[in-house]
Amino acid sequence: MSRLPQDLEARLTAAAPAGVEFSAETDHYGVTVAWLGLASAADLSPVAALLKDMGARLSMITCAQPSVPEEEEEDEDEENEDGEAKAEAAPKETPKTFGGTPFDGTSYEIDYHFDIAGDALTVIAYVPQGGSIASLTPLFRNADWHEREMMELYAVKVTDHPDPRRLFLDASVDGAVLERLIPFSTLVNAASTKGLWERLVAGKKGAA
Amino acid sequence: MSTHNVPETFSIPVGPLHVALEEPMYFKIDVQGETVSHIDINAGHAHRGIEYLTTKRTMYQNVVLTERICSLCSNSHPQTFAMAAEKIAGIEVPERGIYLRTVADEMKRVTSHLFNVALLVHLVGYETYFMHMMQVREIGQDMLESIFGNRQDIGAMCIGGVRYDLDDKSIAYIKGALDKIEAETKDIIKTFKTNGSILRRTKGVGVLTHADAITCGVVGPVARASGVDYDVRREAPYAAYDRLPLVVHSLTDGDVWSRAMVRLEEILTSINLLRVCLRDLPGGPVNINDRPDIPPGQAVTRSEAPRGEVIYYLRTNDTPQPERVKWRVPTFMNWDSLRFMLQDAKIADIAMIVNSIDPCLSCTER
Structure with missing residues (x-):
């Protein structure tokens, strides 16, 4: 007994001409x-506009870099449409097709978590490395911080964001922090115990 | 009249370290005379990279880690995280565990709300009453310490249930403490409705209209005080909330007073829910007494923390570590509404208005 509109899947499919994959599950509550x-x-954007008309609330945006899937099916998909993806990869603003997004661990999966009268709907968009995605801020004002955070954690670009400044990280920190390995000692800026020891010894010599 | 040429607008910094803000947040506020004309929010002073850290810990270690994201809603994080893991693995929490989760949740809500409203009274400048309210909250903190052994990080949750149990003695003790808090809270509500100092400082101040609340997507008491009648406990029930007499309080004025009043009324509701839980507490195990591997999958779960909706997204793979954990706390949504609340506010009210969203920074920045 879902509170989502009965024709939700049909309306979403109509709003997304390139095709959708829909699934829903209702728990015992x-x-x-x-x-x-x-x-x-x-x-x-058209799907988000439809959801806004239905009174949906944007709850969260998650960006992730899915690892290489082990299922053979998806590997085949990847090979089949790889050429198409590469052809489209040249112009920067053109979003890439779902099937053509390489699952090589570098492309992004961006999940938009909506709330519709208590039920949860997650809209998933795939963006290849170096790609971009349209900002949802014209429709949902509260996408602002989510997108700013996404831009500093990953190298994904958000087009037409009204305020694309850093959110939490300082401007002096290199971007895409979740895409690279940062040694703990560098992260906490205290260096390793060895570095600290050397600094102490040097300081002591200077004092003496 | 003075003929000195003074600029009409000034820019003043509030924070990042400010006597009235509990946690570091930097507001750059443009004022015209005494009136706020524009605000800019600069965050990031408590960013610790916990989101990254979760992918380096096992699922079971993450229950411990997520509890340490924040202190006031420390119970909501491991609970919502555990709910996501249980959903992926198809784990059914035993009935007693479900009720005990609700008990822990509501106890934390009572003390969290009391803390926030007490701070409001402090910012109003009514120090005696602030001391009194903290004393009332202390009954709740003592209760947490007696039952869980800790005042803030109560360590009640685990994947598959809870890590604590109640016996007749502890149930009787909780009931006694609740009676005391209930009587005091009723008194506090009466004071909030009649005391001139509180009413003059908080009524009609920091208004967030219903339309702006919808635009900002605010959640929790901030939303409910602006007439957005939404509570995850009722809209998307979890734990034992589908069988409890939950009353959702909402008001329409959207001012500082309404937000405090929603919280105070919610304390009484929580006390009532706690009594029902303790009365109906079923027997049996409190958890599944097992640590199964969590299979690959993804889940979205939500719960109503004291400040509003907490949402977790969890994706697991074949390893013991999750592939991605993402969560969003209520305050992350509510900061933006300050731009509306602070517009045309008086400088003297800034700290009070900021406090009225019950901000939680370590949660927001992770």
Whole structure:
């Protein structure tokens, strides 16, 4: 017994001409959690506009770099449409197709978690490395901070963001922090115990 | 009249370290005379990279780690995280565990709300009453310490249930403490409705209209005080909330007073829920007494923390560590609404208005 509109899947499919992957599950509390994979990240804005009309609230945006899947099926998909993805990769603003997004651990999966009258709907868009995604701020003001955080954690670009400054990280820190290995000693800026020891010894010599 | 040429607008910094803010946040506020004309929020002073850290810990270690994201809603994090893991693995929490989760949740809500409203009274300048309210909160803190052994990080949650149990003696003790807090809270509500000092400082101050609340997507008491009648406990029930007499309080004025009043009323509701839970507490095990591997999958779970909706996204793979954990706390949504609340506010009210969203920084920045 879902509170999502009965024709939700049909309306979402109509809003996303490139194709969608829809699934929904209702738990024993009667709360439905639905997932909508978009074949093309370009369909994000029309889908979001439809959801806004339905009174949805943007709850969270998650960006991740999914690891290489082990299922053979998806590997095949990747090979089949790899050429298409490469052809489209040249112009920067053109969002890439879902099937053509390489699952090589560098492309991004961006999940937009919506709340519709208590039920959860997650819209999933795939963006290849170096790609970009449209900002949702014209539709959902509260996408602002989520997108700013996404931009500093990953190298993903958000187009038309009204205020693309750093959110939490200082401007002096290199971007895409979740995409590279940062040694703990560098992270905490205290260096290793050895570095600290050397500094202490040097300081002591200077004093003596 | 003075003929000196003074600029009409000034820019003043509030924070990052400011006597009235509990945690570091930097507001750059443009004022015209005594009135706020524009604000800019600069965050990041408590960013610790916990999101990254979760992918280096095992699922079971993360229950401990997520509890340390924040102190006031420390119970909501491991609970929502555990709910996501249970959803992926198809784990059913035993009935007693479900009720005990609710008990821990509501105890934390009572003390969290009391703390925030007490701070409001402090910022109003009514120090005696602030001391009194902290004393009332202390009954709740003593209760947490007696039951869980800790005042803040109560360590009640685990994947598959809870890590604590109640016996007749502890139930009787909790009931006694609740009676005391209830009587005091009713008194506090009466004071909030009648005391001139509190009413003059908080009524009609820092207003967030219903339309702005929807635009900002605010959650929790901030949303409910602006007429957004939404509570995860009712809208998307979890734990034992589907069978409890939950009352959701909402007001329409959207001012500092309304937000405090929603919190105070919620304390009484929480006390009522706690009594029902303790009365109906089923027997049996409190957890599944097992640590199964969490299979690959993804889940989205939500819960109502004292400050509003907490949402967790969890993706697991074949390793013991999760592939991605992402969460968003209520305050992350509520900061933005300050731009509306502080617009045209008086300088003297800034700290009070900021406090009225019950900000939690270590949660927001992770």
